[in-house]
Amino acid sequence: MELYKHQNIKIYNSLSGEKDNFKSINEGYIGMYxxxxxxxxxxHLGNVRTFMSFDVIFRYLKHLGYKVRYVRNITDAGHLENDADAGEDKITKKARLEEIEPMEVVQRYTVDFHNILNTFNFLPPSIEPTATGHIIEQIELIKTIIDNGFGYEVNGSVYFDVHKYNETNNYGILSKRKLEDLIHNTRALDGQSDKKNPQDFALWKKAEPTHIMRWPSPWSDGFPGWHLECTAMSTKYLGDHFDIHGGGMDLKFPHHECEIAQNQAALGKSPVNYWMHANMLELNGQRMSKSTGNTVNPDELLSGNNAFFSKAYTPSVIRFFVAQSSYRSILDLTDDGLLASEKGYNRLMEGVSQLDHLKTSKTSTLNIDAWKQKCYDAMNDDFNTPIAIANLFEGVKYINQIKEGTxxxxxxxxxxxxxxxxAFVFDILGLKNDKAAAGTGTDKLAGAVQLLIKLRQEARINKDFALSDQIRDELAEAGIQLNDGREGTTFSTN
Known part of the structure; x- marks a missing residue:
């Protein structure tokens, strides 16, 4: 169904600094990188948060009936330490430390990346290109940038001339930075002596004799610049001008700023209509950092094998926790927050499990169509998952009211x-019913609790309220909450 024709989406666009009405370049089709x-x-868990946010956005756009081509790349070369133009390639450094081939590093951690995302129930992207698979495209792009007067070669390396570009364009249009301020705040750094200006960035780097990952080019045996890779891959699969470009807030400058400059210099147009940036993930109110030990990886969070959290959490509880915050907000990962999210998730799943047992009447006293549109309105407002979840809990309240006959x-x-x-719980938010997935163990628990509920009912009939209260209280201590209603007693787990 083409639901998008009946929904008006607003997206916070980092380029405009406002929520803009969304209109795809080609009706019914969306290109997203x-x-x-x-x-x-x-x-990194922070990266998982970013990709999870865009997974929900991808899911919602597909739910609305858009045909979405979602491209998410793998950077397997050219990303130097500290995101700089000098220093060692991150992958090469890891290979040297572990005494293995760089492509062994790439394979090991690409598999880990996919396994973690599968664990969290991510949909795969439409295309997942690699930087090393698109060296030819990057070389051709550099040639065009040089021919257009915005690139220059020095000693086998090629740099983007930011000052020349800024004469006719705006370097800083996305990050809202001014080149004059960048010049004022830039100190001379080692390894930048070949550049005309410190603000210029590498399009191609000549490989040092010890640099393992290298490819032939018209300028030298070397490797592409990190910023160039995304420009080459996004335009190859989505065209010179596409709908949405996303990433973490830390990529806005310089990475995404450089992408805009490269596209404008090579193709004469800004590449993207809507730039979206997911905010950072903190741990207990502080930035995650390996150097300070304030960090936890996804496996440690899922297993409970860490020093920060009181227990293990399921993938769906973690997804639910992330969705309770706007993708544009800093998210603070805490044990109290996860415990609260676990309770909320269990309450939501308990409500969902009651849907098939609701009795119908000839007429409705609830305005379901208005409630449904509120769910869509939340997601239409820059993918506001916290408000969408609040509306789902309103739906859970309806379930209880229908059960009670009110x-x-x-x-x-x-x-x-x-x-x-x-649709909203499973297709859009991407949650799974972990209780249902637990299978027979859950069934056995339900059987045992139902037996205790029956014994409690008999105790109440016999006016043995001490035993009745004891059953209720001891189940509560075990994390099982009894809920007395007009149609009997049900239970939920905390």
Whole structure:
């Protein structure tokens, strides 16, 4: 269904600094590029948060009926230490330290990246290109930039002339920085002596004799600049001008700023209509850092084998936790926050499990169509997952009211209600029902609790309220909450 024709999406555009009405370049089709990982280590939890945000955006756009070509790259060469133009390649450095081939490093951590994302129930992108698979495209792009007067070669390396570009364009249009300020704040650094100006950035670097990863080019045996890779891959698969470019907030400058400059210099147009940036993930109120030990990786969070959290958390609880915050907000990962999210997730899943047991009436006292549109309105407002979740909990309240008989729902409205909740919980937010996935263990637990509920009911009939309260209280201590309603007693787990 082409639901997008009936929904008005607003996206916070880093380029304009405002929420802009979204209109795709080609009706019904969306091109979206997101900067992927540099595969020299296990995927960082902060990166998982960024990719999770864009996974939900991808899911929602697909749900609306758009045909989305989602391109997320793998950087497997050319990303130097400290995101600089000098120093050692991150992948080469890892290979040297571990005494293995660079492509062994790439393979190991690409597999880890995919395994982690699969664990968190990510949809795969439409295309996942690698930097090393597009060396020819990058060389051709550099040739065009040089021919257009915005690149220059020195001693086998090629640099982008930022000052020449800024004469007719705006270097800083995305990050809102001014070149004059960058000049004032730039100190001379080692390895920049070949550049006309310190602000210029590498398009191609001549490889030092010890540099393992190298390719022949018209200028030298070397490797492409990090910024160039994304320009080459995004335009190859999405065209010179496409709809959405995403990534982490830390990529806005210089990486994305340089992408705009490269595209403008080579093709004469700005590459993207909507630039989207996901914010940072903190751990207990502080920036994650390996040097300070304030860090936890996804496996440690999932297993509980870490010094920060009281227990292990399931992938869906972590997804739910992330979705309770806007992708543009700094997210603070804490044990209290995850525990609260786990309770909320369990409550949501308990509500979902009751959908098939609701009784219908001839008429509805609930306005399901208005509630449904509120769910869409939340996502249409820059993919506001916290408000969407609040609306889903309003739906859970409706479920309880229908069970208790204080509200009624017609058969037709019930079908709409069920379809909407299932679509938002599973298809858009990407959650799974971990309890249902647990299989027979959950079934056995349910059977045991139902037996205790029956014994408690008998105790209440016999006015043995001490035993009744004891059963309720001891189940509560075990994390099982009894809920007494007009149609009997149900239970949920915390």
């Amino acid at each position: 997101v900067c992927g990982p540099t595969v020299y280590s296990n995927v 509200e009624t729902i017609s058969a037709q409205d019930l079908e709409t209600f069920k379809a909407t909740i299932n």
